[in-house]
Amino acid sequence: MWAVRMFEVLDPGGLCTLQDAGRRGSERFGVPVSGAMDWFALRAANRLTGNVDEATVLEFAFQGPVLSALTDCLVAVTGPGWWLQVDDRRLPGWTAVAVRAGQTLRVRSDNQAFWGVLAAAGVLDGEQRLGSTSTYLAGKFGGLDGRSIQTGDLLRLKTTPTSSPSRAGHFLPASAHPAYAQKVSLRVLVGPQEDWFGEEGLSRFFENEYGIGPRSDRMGYRLEGPLVPRREGSLLSEGMVVGALQVPPDGQPILMMADRPTTGGYPKIGAVITADLPLAAQLLPGTGRVSFHPVSLEEAHRALAGRIRQLDFIESDEDFGVAI
Amino acid sequence: MSAFPRLQWQGDSALLVTLGDCIDEALNQQVYLLASRLNSSGLPGLGECVPGYATLLVHFDPLAGDVERLREVVLHALDTDRSGSEVFQPRRIEVPVWYGGAFGPDLEDVARHTGLHPDEVIRLHCSRDYPVYMMGFTPGFPYLGGMDVRLATPRLATPRTRIPAGSVGIAGEQTGIYPQESPGGWRIIGRTPLRLFDLDREIPCLLAPGDRVRFVPLPADVGGAHV
Numbered sequence: 001m002w003a004v005r006m007f008e009v010l011d012p013g014g015l016c017t018l019q020d021a022g023r024r025g026s027e028r029f030g031v032p033v034s035g036a037m038d039w040f041a042l043r044a045a046n047r048l049t050g051n052v053d054e055a056t057v058l059e060f061a062f063q064g065p066v067l068s069a070l071t072d073c074l075v076a077v078t079g080p081g082w083w084l085q086v087d088d089r090r091l092p093g094w095t096a097v098a099v100r101a102g103q104t105l106r107v108r109s110d111n112q113a114f115w116g117v118l119a120a121a122g123v124l125d126g127e128q129r130l131g132s133t134s135t136y137l138a139g140k141f142g143g144l145d146g147r148s149i150q151t152g153d154l155l156r157l158k159t160t161p162t163s164s165p166s167r168a169g170h171f172l173p174a175s176a177h178p179a180y181a182q183k184v185s186l187r188v189l190v191g192p193q194e195d196w197f198g199e200e201g202l203s204r205f206f207e208n209e210y211g212i213g214p215r216s217d218r219m220g221y222r223l224e225g226p227l228v229p230r231r232e233g234s235l236l237s238e239g240m241v242v243g244a245l246q247v248p249p250d251g252q253p254i255l256m257m258a259d260r261p262t263t264g265g266y267p268k269i270g271a272v273i274t275a276d277l278p279l280a281a282q283l284l285p286g287t288g289r290v291s292f293h294p295v296s297l298e299e300a301h302r303a304l305a306g307r308i309r310q311l312d313f314i315e316s317d318e319d320f321g322v323a324i
Numbered sequence: 325m326s327a328f329p330r331l332q333w334q335g336d337s338a339l340l341v342t343l344g345d346c347i348d349e350a351l352n353q354q355v356y357l358l359a360s361r362l363n364s365s366g367l368p369g370l371g372e373c374v375p376g377y378a379t380l381l382v383h384f385d386p387l388a389g390d391v392e393r394l395r396e397v398v399l400h401a402l403d404t405d406r407s408g409s410e411v412f413q414p415r416r417i418e419v420p421v422w423y424g425g426a427f428g429p430d431l432e433d434v435a436r437h438t439g440l441h442p443d444e445v446i447r448l449h450c451s452r453d454y455p456v457y458m459m460g461f462t463p464g465f466p467y468l469g470g471m472d473v474r475l476a477t478p479r480l481a482t483p484r485t486r487i488p489a490g491s492v493g494i495a496g497e498q499t500g501i502y503p504q505e506s507p508g509g510w511r512i513i514g515r516t517p518l519r520l521f522d523l524d525r526e527i528p529c530l531l532a533p534g535d536r537v538r539f540v541p542l543p544a545d546v547g548g549a550h551v
Binding site for chain 1: 332333334335336337338340342345346347371372373374375376377378379380381383386387391458459460461462463464465467504521523528529532533
């Protein structure tokens with residue numbers, strides 16, 4: 001198939017894969033949703049480069065990739081702490097940057113950063129599987145042959161970008177980012193199995209702080225802290241959403257993330273609201289601290305609408321845009 | 325007032341509809357009737373409906389649709405179900421299996437544990453339809469119900485690191501098929517040449533929730549030719 005060669009990968013950095021907004025519509029067959037861990041970063045990067053919000057991006061963690069541009073293009077790096085070095089020039093994250101063929105892009109962070117995203121105008125090309133390009137590593141499909149990106153890989157664009165130069169310099173100001181931090185309080189919708197925990201279990205969970213365990217990955221984050229007492233027994237397996245807070249018999253809650261199984265048999269004390277999932281996703285294993293507080297359904301939906309409106313606050317500043 | 329059906333939100337973008345709290349084929353078929361009614365409702369914001377044993381998780385975009393309207397549509401669909409005029413018609417899928425030998429290394433152990441002759445284990449395993457109550461765990465994995473309890477055999481004490489795709493096994497009172505190669509502790513009694521999950525097919529999943537599966541024994545020598 002015809003496609004523009006966009007980048008040669010000089011160094012993939014950490015956990016580098018192609019992701020989009022996720023593989024929806026096949027959960028009833030047991031196919032996980034996957035998709036970018038931080039949905040706000042995904043949509044911001046695409047909005048900045050003029051792509052549709054849900055388009056395919058490069059996702060990485062802990063260490064940013066190094067890419068050689070093979071064609072002129074417009075790119076944006078998003079995610080808390082990430083910025084872009086183009087040859088010798090430092091350019092901010094959350095900003096549309098014009099790059100030229102032959103330039104070297106280094107995605108960097110000053111301190112330890114977690115999930116980052118790089119979008120390119122014209123959309124990076126990935127293998128479509130069940131309506132999505134998201135890489136599902138455990139199933140070995142989607143993205144680039146179902147695997148993580150390696151040194152020497154060629155990344156292509158689906159289409160030739162047309163409107164890119166005029167967008168260079170557009171940026172999303174910090175005031176419009178989610179309040180990313182390594183110590184956060186996340187909003188939770190209680191249930192559906194709150195009756196498994198009783199007053200004692202619920203107060204233990206909502207009145208304490210939890211750390212993010214080192215054995216956390218794209219499937220789920222293990223919460224380390226006071227054990228949540230629950231009833232014995234097992235739940236009949238049922239569908240499970242992203243953000244669900246499952247409590248296995250040992251009482252140590254697990255926050256379910258993008259690559260979670262589609263169904264689960266542990267009771268769920270609640271689920272992190274969609275608006276706060278980007279904050280949850282960016283909590284570093286071993287560093288992040290989190291507490292939870294319950295909110296109403298109406299508040300969750302208002303927060304989601306507000307979060308999506310934040311994407312509209314893109315401003316224009318020509319000075320940042322062009323890397324020469 | 326009955327505890328079921330129960331409508332609860334799981335997160336802010338999915339409504340969990342619970343119809344009961346037991347594994348029962350008639351109850352499970354109510355889940356599929358509800359799903360099919362919702363899927364034909366044309367309700368704005370409605371996403372995928374994901375069946376469980378006794379639940380339907382209804383994904384919903386709260387910014388594209390109205391949550392009160394969703395409740396109404398679900399309650400209406402449940403109400404109509406109770407009239408019983410509509411019956412769920414499951415597909416019946418035959419799954420050929422090579423039992424024993426290299427494909428079913430645990431057949432002899434299952435026979436020993438159950439006190440049955442290996443041929444009787446095969447006969448019983450092939451003697452009924454198994455409903456696909458739901459799918460999950462890995463892509464294409466069917467949760468099958470209804471195995472003859474005389475075949476119940478505990479899992480291996482030490483799971484195998486590699487079980488080939490298509491392996492048919494027994495774990496406790498359950499039977500199942502491995503869609504992909506994976507580690508596992510089920511007692512493997514045979515293997516099917518069918519591919520349960522194949523992304524190169526137009527319809528990747530061989531089975532769908534609600535189907536009924538019937539195992540059919542293949543002659544051992546045919547299996548040998550395929551090794």
